[in-house]
Amino acid sequence: MTGRSELRIKLAANAQEAQPVRHALGAFLSAIGIEGVRREDILTAAGEALVNAIEHAYDGRPADTDEIEIFARQEDGTGLVIDVSDRGRFIELAERPGRGLGLRIARAIAQTVSIDTENGTTVRMIFTT
Amino acid sequence: MTSRSIEVIHLAGELDIARRSEISAALQVNGSEAGILVDCCKVTYADSTALAELLRFRNDAKNRQVPIAVLTGSTQFVRVIQYAGLNGVFEIFEHRAPALTYLSNAGKLP
Numbered sequence: 001m002t003g004r005s006e007l008r009i010k011l012a013a014n015a016q017e018a019q020p021v022r023h024a025l026g027a028f029l030s031a032i033g034i035e036g037v038r039r040e041d042i043l044t045a046a047g048e049a050l051v052n053a054i055e056h057a058y059d060g061r062p063a064d065t066d067e068i069e070i071f072a073r074q075e076d077g078t079g080l081v082i083d084v085s086d087r088g089r090f091i092e093l094a095e096r097p098g099r100g101l102g103l104r105i106a107r108a109i110a111q112t113v114s115i116d117t118e119n120g121t122t123v124r125m126i127f128t129t
Numbered sequence: 130m131t132s133r134s135i136e137v138i139h140l141a142g143e144l145d146i147a148r149r150s151e152i153s154a155a156l157q158v159n160g161s162e163a164g165i166l167v168d169c170c171k172v173t174y175a176d177s178t179a180l181a182e183l184l185r186f187r188n189d190a191k192n193r194q195v196p197i198a199v200l201t202g203s204t205q206f207v208r209v210i211q212y213a214g215l216n217g218v219f220e221i222f223e224h225r226a227p228a229l230t231y232l233s234n235a236g237k238l239p
Contacts, residue, residue, distance in 0.1 A: 015147040022145075022174070040205045044212070047176050051146045055178070101177035101213045108212035 005032045006073035013054050013068055013086065021070060022047050025082075028072060034080070034129055042080065042127055045109040046070065048102035049084035049123040056088070079111070079128040087120035133163035135232050141171035144179035152179055156186035160193040164232030166225075170202035175209055187219060196220070196235035198228040 007028040011017040022043050029039045053068045072082045107113045110125040138155055142148075158165060167183070169175075183199070190197045198220045201207050210219065222228035 015145075015149075018145050018147060018176075019143055022143075037204070037208075041208065043174075044176070044205060044209055047145065047174075051176055051178060054146060101180050101215075104214060105177055105209060105212040108214075 004073065006071070008069065008071045010067055010069050013088070015054055017068075018047065018050050018054060021050060025070065025072060029080075032074060032080075032129075038127075038129070041109045042082070045106040045113075045125055045127075046072075046082050046084065048106045049082070049125065052102050052123065053084055053086040053088070053121070074129070079126055082125045082127070083122050084125075085120060085122040133161060135164045135166060135229065136162045137166045137168055139168045139171070143174040144172055145174065145176045146178045149178045149182065152182045153185075156182055158186065158190045158193055158195050158197075160195060162195050164196045164198070164235065165190060166198050166200060166228055166232060168200045168225075169206055170200055172201075172203050172206050174203070175206045177209075177213065180209065180213055180215065184215070184218070196232055198222055198232050200225060200228050 005028075007025065009021055009024060011021055025046055026039065026043055029035075029042060034042065050068070050070065068084065068086045070082065070084050072080065075081050103113065106123075106125060109127075111128050112124075112126045114124045116122045116124070140152065140155060144152055156167070167186075187197060200222050207221065210216065210221070220228075220231060222231070
């Protein structure tokens with residue numbers, strides 16, 4: 001046993017998947033002692049990264065053939081790290097009218113938000129806990 | 130003369146990407162309202178897709194000169210509006226009475 005807490009979930013790029021994944025992440029956060037407003041905010045930020053992957057990463061492609069992964073873990077000296085990865089093309093939400101709010105919300109909550117677009121897209125959010 | 134009234138739209142539960150069509154259908158303005166109260170007291174979670182629909186609705190209402198007010202319950206909902214930088218875009222109230230007073234004063238009630 002390493003003592004390291006982590007949660008890894010794979011899901012299809014389907015809007016119906018967002019809520020159960022948020023609930024699972026919420027249970028994980030509670031299990032590692034993150035509660036209250038901080039828990040809600042982290043779920044909000046992670047939810048936005050999920051929405052981004054579900055809504056934009058697989059434009060025009062069948063959702064059931066694709067896969068999104070959310071990987072949350074506590075890292076010593078860093079805090080809580082959450083990666084949301086997909087194999088699609090990242091699309092700046094601001095390119096679309098009325099959109100662009102999701103990343104703004106995530107960036108307002110997380111200490112850092114980075115986007116790696118090599119081999120798909122990974123949005124990494126780091127939260128001090 | 131046709132009397133105009135304040136209409137109330139109730140939203141509840143978790144407003145996320147899976148419910149975008151439902152939210153969009155609920156948030157409609159036809160221009161005959163004196164004002165619209167969007168009651169979000171039972172909303173437990175809202176994401177950017179819900180905010181985008183609310184923003185679209187607000188713009189539609191503004192174009193038709195129908196005032197809207199948003200009644201909130203969950204602090205997550207209030208915070209997500211703040212995080213999105215939409216403070217001041219919506220008239221937000223914690224209690225129904227002042228929201229209705231605002232709509233009565235801002236709307237087309239005689």
